[in-house]
Amino acid sequence: MDEMSRPLLRTRTARTNWLELATRHRASLASLVVLVFPLVMPFTALAVNVLIYGLYALGFNLVYGYLGLLSFGHAALFGAGAYLCGIAVVHFGLPWYAAIAIGVIAGLVMAALMGVLAIRTRGIYFAMVTLALSQCVYYVFYQAVDWTGGENGLRGINVRTIDMFGLRLDFIDPMIRYYVIAIFVIAAFFLLSRILASPFGAVIEAVRENTTRARASGYDVTLTRLITFVLSGGFCGLAGALQALHLSIVPIEILHYDTSGIAVMITLLGGMGTFFGPMIGAAVFLLLENLVSAWTVHWQLVVGAIFMICVLFFPAGIWGTLSPREKP
Template sequence: MKEISQRLPQAQMPSANWFELATRHRASLASLVILIFPLVTPFTALAVNILIYGLYALGFNLVYGYLGLLSFGHAALFGAGAYLCGIAIVHFGLPWYAAIAIGIVAGFLMAALIGVLAIRTRGIYFAMVTMALSQCVYYLFYQADDWTGGENGLRGINVRTIDLFGLKLDFINPLVRYYVIAAFVIAAFFVLSRILASPFGAVIEAVRENEARARASGYDVTLTRLMTFVLSGGFCGLAGALQALHLSIVPIEILYYDTSGIVVMIALLGGMGTFFGPMIGAAVFLLLENVVSVWTVHWQLVVGSVFMICVLFFPRGIWGTLISRGKP
C-alpha cells in the first residue's frame, strides 16, 4: 500500500505540471506553430500579415497586458520603425539588415521620447497623452514629404533578394518571404520570453498588481514603466520594419490613430497579459477581415460584433480563457 501511494504522485506529475512545462518552453511551442502556420492559412500573404501584426501586438501587450498601461500611441512606434527602415533603403541605399536594425532603433527612440513625456500620467490620461503625441508624430511625417512621400507614402522599398552569408534567397517568393519574416518573429518571441522570465519581468508584473507595494519594496516604478515602454517600442519598431519590407511601401495611414486602435482590439481578442494571445488575436482579426470582406463591404460590423461578444463573454480573451480553463 505504501508503495502504491508513493507511485501515485509520480504518475500524476506529468498531467499536473503540463502548464508549467508549456510555460517554460512557450517560445519553442510558439515557434513550432509559426513554422507550420502557412499550411493552414488561405494564402501566404495573409500569414505574413498575421505574423507582423501579431509581433506589433506582442510589443503592445508588454505595456498593456503585463504593465497595465493602456496606450493609444503605439502607431507612432510601429510607423517610426516602418518609415526609418524604408528611408534607410530608399534614400541611403543601405542593405536590408541595416535597415531593419535602424527600424528597431527608431522604435526604441520614439518610445523613449513619448515615454518621457507621458509615463508620469495614469489611466485615461496616459492613453490620451500617448494618442496626442502619436498624432504629432503623424503630422511631422506627413509634412516631411521630401523624406516620407507625404500623403502618397514612402515608395520604392524594393528588396528582391536576401543575402545570408553567400546564400541568396528570393524575397519575392511568398513562402521565402514568410519564413524570413518568421525568423525575426521567432527571435522576438525568445527575447520576450527571456524578459518575462527575468527579475525585471517580475518587477513589471509587481508594478501592475500593486504599485504602492512595489514602490515600498524599493523599486523605481517610474523607471520600470519607462523601460518597459521603450522595450515595447523595440518590438513595435521591428514589426514596422518588417511591414515596410513586406509591402515595399509605407503608407501614411500606418501612423494614424486607427493603427493604435487595431492593436488594442487584437490584444483584447487574443488575451492581454498572455504570451501567445496577441498572435491569436491577430489571426482572428485578420482572418475575419479577409473572409467577411469577400461577402460584404460592411465587414467592420461583423468584426465589431465578434469583438463585443468576446469582451462580454470572454473578458480574458480567446487564449486567456483557454489557459484559465486548462490550468490544473
C-alpha cells in the same frame, strides 16, 4: 477519495501539467507553430500579416498586458520603425539588415521620447497623452513630404533578394518572404520570453499589481515603466520595419490612431497579459477580416460585433479563457 472524483482530478492535473509545460517552453512552442503556420492559412500573404501584426501586438501587450498601462500611441512606434526602415533603403541605399536595425532603433528612440513625456501619468490620462503624441508624430511625417512622400506614402522599398547565412534568397517568393520574416519573429519570441522570465519581468508585474507596494519595496516605478515602454517600442519598431519590407511601401495610414486601435483589439481578442494571446488574436482578427470582407463591404460591422461578443462573454480573451494566468 470518491471514485467519481478521481477521473476529474486526473483531468485537472493533466491540464495543469500541460499548461506548465507550455509556459516553460512557450517560445519554442510558438516558434513551431510559426514554422507550420503558412501550411494551414488560405494564402501566404495573410500568414505574413499575422506574423507582423502579432509581433506588433506582442510589443503592445508588454505595456498593456504586463505593465497595466493602456496606450493609444503605439501606431507611432510601429510607423516610425516602418518609415525609418524605408527611408534607409530608399534615400540612403542601405542593405536590408541595416534598414531593419534602423527601424528597431527608431522604435526604441520614439518610445523613449514619448515615454519621458507620458510615463508619469496613469489610466485615461496616459492613454490620452500617448494618443496626442502619436498624432503629433503623424503630422510630422505627413508634412515631411521629401522624406516620407506625405499623403502618398513612402514608395520604392524594393528588396528583391536577401543574403542570409551565405545564401542568396529570392525575397519576392511569398514562401521565402514568410520564413525570412519568421526568423525575426521567432527571435523576438525568445527575447520577450527571456525578459518576462527575468527578475525585471517580475518587477513589471509587481508594478502592475500594486504600485504602492512595489515602490515601498525599493523599486523605481517610473524607471520601470519607462524601460518597459522603450522595450515595447523596440518590438513594435521591428514589426514596422518588417512591414515596410513586406509591402515595399509605407502608407501614411500606418501612423493613424486606427493602427493603435488594431493593437488593442488584437490583444484583447487573444488575451492580454499572456504570451500566446497576441499571436492568436492577430490570426483570428485578420482571418475574420479576410473572410468577412470577401462576403460584404461592411466587414467592420460584422467583425466589430464579434469582437464585442468576445469581450462581453470572454473578457480574458481566447487564450486567457483556455488557460489560467501565465507565469513568467
